[in-house]
Amino acid sequence: MKTRSSGKIAFVSTRDGSGYLQIVASKSEISEEAWQVVKNLTQETSILVSGEVRADDRSPGGVELGLTGVSVIGASEDYPITPKEHGTSFLFEHRHLWLRSRNQVAILKVRNEVEKAIRDFFYDRDFHLVDTPILTGSIGESAGNLFSTEYFDLGTAYLAQTGQLYLEAAAAALGKVYCFGPTFRAEQSKTRRHLAEFWMVEPEVAWNDSEDNMVLQEQFISYIIERCLERCAEELKHLERDTSKLENIKPPFPRISYTQAIERLQEKGVDVEWGQDLGAEHETVLSEEYDLPLMVFNYPREVRAFYMKQNPDDPRTVLNNDCLAPEGYGEVIGGSQREDDLEKLLGRIREENLPEEAYSWYLDLRKYGTFVHSGFGLGVERMVAWVCGIPHIREAIAFPRQMQRLYP
Numbered sequence: 507m508k509t510r511s512s513g514k515i516a517f518v519s520t521r522d523g524s525g526y527l528q529i530v531a532s533k534s535e536i537s538e539e540a541w542q543v544v545k546n547l548t549q550e551t552s553i554l555v556s557g558e559v560r561a562d563d564r565s566p567g568g569v570e571l572g573l574t575g576v577s578v579i580g581a582s583e584d585y586p587i588t589p590k591e592h593g594t595s596f597l598f599e600h601r602h603l604w605l606r607s608r609n610q611v612a613i614l615k616v617r618n619e620v621e622k623a624i625r626d627f628f629y630d631r632d633f634h635l636v637d638t639p640i641l642t643g644s645i646g647e648s649a650g651n652l653f654s655t656e657y658f659d660l661g662t663a664y665l666a667q668t669g670q671l672y673l674e675a676a677a678a679a680l681g682k683v684y685c686f687g688p689t690f691r692a693e694q695s696k697t698r699r700h701l702a703e704f705w706m707v708e709p710e711v712a713w714n715d716s717e718d719n720m721v722l723q724e725q726f727i728s729y730i731i732e733r734c735l736e737r738c739a740e741e742l743k744h745l746e747r748d749t750s751k752l753e754n755i756k757p758p759f760p761r762i763s764y765t766q767a768i769e770r771l772q773e774k775g776v777d778v779e780w781g782q783d784l785g786a787e788h789e790t791v792l793s794e795e796y797d798l799p800l801m802v803f804n805y806p807r808e809v810r811a812f813y814m815k816q817n818p819d820d821p822r823t824v825l826n827n828d829c830l831a832p833e834g835y836g837e838v839i840g841g842s843q844r845e846d847d848l849e850k851l852l853g854r855i856r857e858e859n860l861p862e863e864a865y866s867w868y869l870d871l872r873k874y875g876t877f878v879h880s881g882f883g884l885g886v887e888r889m890v891a892w893v894c895g896i897p898h899i900r901e902a903i904a905f906p907r908q909m910q911r912l913y914p
């Protein structure tokens with residue numbers, strides 16, 4: 507609770523998780539003891555109150571509570587987060603308390619809606635949720651940013667960078683599957699888009715090619731946004747999100763190939779060459795022209811993971827795509843059609859110097875009834891940050907894990 511008071515009347519702002527309620531206490535209408543309790547309330551004290559609910563147009567939620575009785579459940583002395591401005595680093599040191607602040611509550615509520623929308627989208631479309639392991643023996647994405655740990659007598663285990671490889675096995679069993687859980691990358695970068703631990707939702711679909719994969723992404727993103735607009739209007743308003751920008755987000759999304767993207771960047775005077783990966787600055791320049799997410803497809807194979815299918819029409823490239831959110835939010839999805847040819851896949855594993863033994867099971871999927879399949883991964887924090895219109899993804903998760911932060 508927070509309190510304001512004059513000599514005869516006191517206002518107490520309260521929160522119970524379901525919403526906010528203003529309590530009004532009149533000195534003349536309550537016992538002297540209750541008045542003393544109200545007058546001495548400090549920020550974040552937990553209290554039990556009784557009173558009369560009254561309609562009040564000016565109050566958030568349209569009602570206020572006329573207080574009749576109050577008792578203190580938990581005192582709170584010198585609460586560190588005051589209504590004055592605090593620096594970011596102070597706030598993250600106090601993240602366990604900062605979560606109680608109005609903006610943070612709004613962001614967490616949007617995240618909750620995003621996650622429920624994700625589950626509903628897939629459940630309604632007959633996907634099966636398959637939980638993939640967090641401790642793995644095979645590198646999922648790239649060797650560069652792995653967390654590793656001792657694993658009994660079996661050597662090194664890695665924290666999963668993705669559930670994808672396991673999900674491909676599950677897609678052969680169940681057709682349409684998805685996993686949704688924490689993933690780990692020992693990112694050395696301190697950007698506003700990178701966390702060391704983030705939540706990723708990854709669908710994998712048997713018989714989908716790269717084209718189908720992009721259509722699924724458009725539907726998925728549009729669905730999540732529609733749900734947030736519908737059910738988080740109050741939170742988005744509190745966050746001062748310009749929701750007209752989100753209302754636009756409907757399929758189809760514009761598409762350009764990587765090669766076209768490079769040409770476009772060069773025309774704009776950006777110093778970039780074919781073969782280079784696109785960085786955050788490139789992504790921003792490319793998406794500037796659009797109000798919708800931009801699909802950039804078929805990147806050079808050298809800058810993408812070993813499992814992506816080689817493009818038969820241009821073997822320098824793979825059948826993949828990144829989905830770049832507008833307003834500078836950048837890559838929210840990375841997806842691809844998977845290499846289903848055993849020899850080509852083995853060739854890529856060798857090219858990347860990945861330990862072949864660890865992928866023996868993965869190669870089996872191509873040995874025993876290989877099939878066209880595709881999938882993608884959406885970073886939940888990036889999605890939440892975009893929906894909320896907040897600049898940094900570290901506020902999109904309750905307890906962010908970053909290179910320089912493990913507390914609280």
Ligand code: 4AD
Pocket residue numbers: 647667668669670691693699700701702703704706708709837838839840841842881882883884885886887888
């Ligand atoms: O593009 P990425 O690395 O793709 C994969 O992991 C594939 N296995 C997905 C698949 O095809 N099943 O990551 C997917 C998404 C990115 O687009 C981004 O939104 C998010 O995960 N992401 C991160 N989010 C926060 N911090 C990081 N360090 C992230 N790295 C990736």
Ligand code: MG
Pocket residue numbers: 828837839840
């Ligand atoms: Mg990516």
